[in-house]
Amino acid sequence: MVSGPPLAFLLVFFAAPTLIMVLASFRSPGEFGGLAPLVDASGRIDLNVDGYARLVTEPVFAQVFVKSAGYAALTTLVCLLLGYPLATLIARSAKKHRDLLLLLVILPFWSNFLIRIYAWMIILGPNAALARLVNRALAAFGADPVPLLFSAFAVLVCLVYVSLPFMVLPLYANLEKHDRTLLDAAQDLGANAWQRFWRITFPLSLPGVYAGAALVFIPALGVFAIPDILGGPDDTLIGNLIKQQFLETRDWPFGSVLSIVLTAAALALAGGATWVARRSGGASRA
Amino acid sequence: MNGKTFALLVAASFALAAPAYAKDELHLYNWNNYIAPETIKRFENTCHCEVIQTYYSDNDELLAKVAAGAKGYDVMVPTSNAVQTLIRGGQLMAIDKTAIPNLKNIDAAYLNTAFDPGNRYSVPYAMSTTIIGYNDVKMKELGLPTDTWAVIFDPKYLVKVKGRVTVLDSANELFAAALKYLGYSANDVDPKHWNEAATVIRKAKPYWAAFNASSYIKELTVGNVWLVHGYSNDIFQANQDAEAAHRPFHILQGMPKEGAVLAVDNMVIQKGAPRPDLALKFINFVLVGRNSADLTNLIGSGNPNLDAMKYIKPEILKLPAVFPPKDIQAKLEQLKDLTVAQRRLRNKLWTEIKAAK
Numbered sequence A: 001m002v003s004g005p006p007l008a009f010l011l012v013f014f015a016a017p018t019l020i021m022v023l024a025s026f027r028s029p030g031e032f033g034g035l036a037p038l039v040d041a042s043g044r045i046d047l048n049v050d051g052y053a054r055l056v057t058e059p060v061f062a063q064v065f066v067k068s069a070g071y072a073a074l075t076t077l078v079c080l081l082l083g084y085p086l087a088t089l090i091a092r093s094a095k096k097h098r099d100l101l102l103l104l105v106i107l108p109f110w111s112n113f114l115i116r117i118y119a120w121m122i123i124l125g126p127n128a129a130l131a132r133l134v135n136r137a138l139a140a141f142g143a144d145p146v147p148l149l150f151s152a153f154a155v156l157v158c159l160v161y162v163s164l165p166f167m168v169l170p171l172y173a174n175l176e177k178h179d180r181t182l183l184d185a186a187q188d189l190g191a192n193a194w195q196r197f198w199r200i201t202f203p204l205s206l207p208g209v210y211a212g213a214a215l216v217f218i219p220a221l222g223v224f225a226i227p228d229i230l231g232g233p234d235d236t237l238i239g240n241l242i243k244q245q246f247l248e249t250r251d252w253p254f255g256s257v258l259s260i261v262l263t264a265a266a267l268a269l270a271g272g273a274t275w276v277a278r279r280s281g282g283a284s285r286a
Numbered sequence B: 001m002n003g004k005t006f007a008l009l010v011a012a013s014f015a016l017a018a019p020a021y022a023k024d025e026l027h028l029y030n031w032n033n034y035i036a037p038e039t040i041k042r043f044e045n046t047c048h049c050e051v052i053q054t055y056y057s058d059n060d061e062l063l064a065k066v067a068a069g070a071k072g073y074d075v076m077v078p079t080s081n082a083v084q085t086l087i088r089g090g091q092l093m094a095i096d097k098t099a100i101p102n103l104k105n106i107d108a109a110y111l112n113t114a115f116d117p118g119n120r121y122s123v124p125y126a127m128s129t130t131i132i133g134y135n136d137v138k139m140k141e142l143g144l145p146t147d148t149w150a151v152i153f154d155p156k157y158l159v160k161v162k163g164r165v166t167v168l169d170s171a172n173e174l175f176a177a178a179l180k181y182l183g184y185s186a187n188d189v190d191p192k193h194w195n196e197a198a199t200v201i202r203k204a205k206p207y208w209a210a211f212n213a214s215s216y217i218k219e220l221t222v223g224n225v226w227l228v229h230g231y232s233n234d235i236f237q238a239n240q241d242a243e244a245a246h247r248p249f250h251i252l253q254g255m256p257k258e259g260a261v262l263a264v265d266n267m268v269i270q271k272g273a274p275r276p277d278l279a280l281k282f283i284n285f286v287l288v289g290r291n292s293a294d295l296t297n298l299i300g301s302g303n304p305n306l307d308a309m310k311y312i313k314p315e316i317l318k319l320p321a322v323f324p325p326k327d328i329q330a331k332l333e334q335l336k337d338l339t340v341a342q343r344r345l346r347n348k349l350w351t352e353i354k355a356a357k
Helices: A004-025 A050-057 A060-092 A095-110 A113-124 A129-140 A152-175 A180-188 A193-222 A225-230 A238-246 A252-285 B003-017 B037-047 B059-067 B080-088 B101-105 B136-142 B155-161 B171-181 B191-207 B216-222 B232-244 B276-286 B289-299 B306-311 B340-355
Strands: B025-031 B050-056 B122-135 B165-167 B227-231 B251-254 B260-270
Touching (some): A060 A095, A060 A152, A060 A193, A060 A238, A060 A252, A060 B340, A095 A152, A113 A225, A152 A193, A152 A225, A180 A193, A193 A238, A193 A252, A238 A252, A238 B340, B025 B276, B037 B276, B037 B289, B080 B260, B101 B276, B122 B171, B122 B216, B122 B289, B155 B191, B171 B260, B216 B232, B227 B232, B232 B251, B260 B276, B289 B306
Parallel strands (some): B025 B050, B165 B227
Antiparallel strands (some): B122 B227, B122 B251, B122 B260
């Protein structure tokens, strides 16, 4: 069972806000923002499921959810492909270098998140070296020039950039604990490098993979600043929709509905990842 | 940490958190870069107080913050429709007009509007229009018109500037422009007309680089973007930046002949303001012509203050998007607030526009 302090933490910072959101999702939006009074002028309690009904009758919201999940999944995959070799390299480097290398991984956190996104605007801008190089290469193949900034590409690059440390750290924590003698034994028994990785290192690292994937996927699912700043006209994600409900549309109940669906999706995924990790952990011990 | 030090720390933190009633501070909740630093300095010298500014980037942010219970602002500067929302929500303090004799400087055309009849709660501060901004060299090169919304919405023109156009990331502003383009009022609430506007927007969208309200000034200045739907102040700023950087082009304002949205920002006092006395002093001070002119000279904002005209730079006075001539003035409209049902419908249309490929 969960013990005292963590339980209190969860109650105050997770359960209570979620409960407030659930209640808000069944109420009506106030004419001037906020929520309409719970008891209306005629003394009737005003609770409804309009917000949830909209999810069904207006399919565009479900489409945006699916699109957001796609962006988050792609981000997770790219982070895994980039983060795995990096984490392996750090875990296998000399002990005295590891702390420095880890420090370098988290170094970007020392500057503000938004400033780092704005930096990408300059890197990806049409007059910057990168865009000119890409478009010169495209022109050599006779293709039309493409914009890098204000595109799905820009959103994904930045999502990967900000998420990568969250993949590398749990992977490193796992890989660092591996017993190198297992690999030596495998080599003695005739396993080549690929077999040693695929049949020993990778299965042992799965808990780290699941943890990293959850840490990348879940925040990427709800992100709004990156598509706002770097995205093109098509790059509206669920985070942007939620932000819109609370600001421009002043529709707190519907914003709550969207947030609850997002929270539920994230919880289901985190739960799923934990379950799979536990099962595979058990299997590898067996 | 032992019990005593802990108790001391708690006591100290309470002492720090206690509101400083004794201090003479005016809390101004304002748009970013929306008051000249020299105006603040002069006010601080006359009132022997300190002006503490915090910023918002749009009315929605201000409304959301106030609706969520934010307190402690003396003066805020919302746009007329947000003023109306704040009045209806009971968030404002009535203004004692005997304390602001300089109200006489304000052009009567901007007083006693439907948003706040009799100006019980608000005093006009400055104005902007939502118009077309463009790179003069590029537009000339491409032979595109700059005096009609068609250049933002008609694929016939847009095909020449594909990927070099941004529009505001605001459903209300963009629908208003599309409605004007179609010949309707910016405040039209007929769902049929909204659908027509949504169709116009959807057809134009593939040619736009982005919905952008945060960085289009910079993109115009560096020459990445050539044509925008944006605020007159921002376009003025983009031109100043382009000139300062010695760019080989200018960023000019295009007033669409179909008309445009006019935004009048007003000074209001939050209900429960810590220092309503300083707030009234501040409002009266800003209404002095010279102080009011500071802002226009700094950011190119429109000015409802008749006494300010003689202090405003002549090159700003002749900009039609800042000081519109009578025939254009008649085509400008201030946006009205929408009802809950209308906001939900507009959000649905807006989401469909943004999610569509």
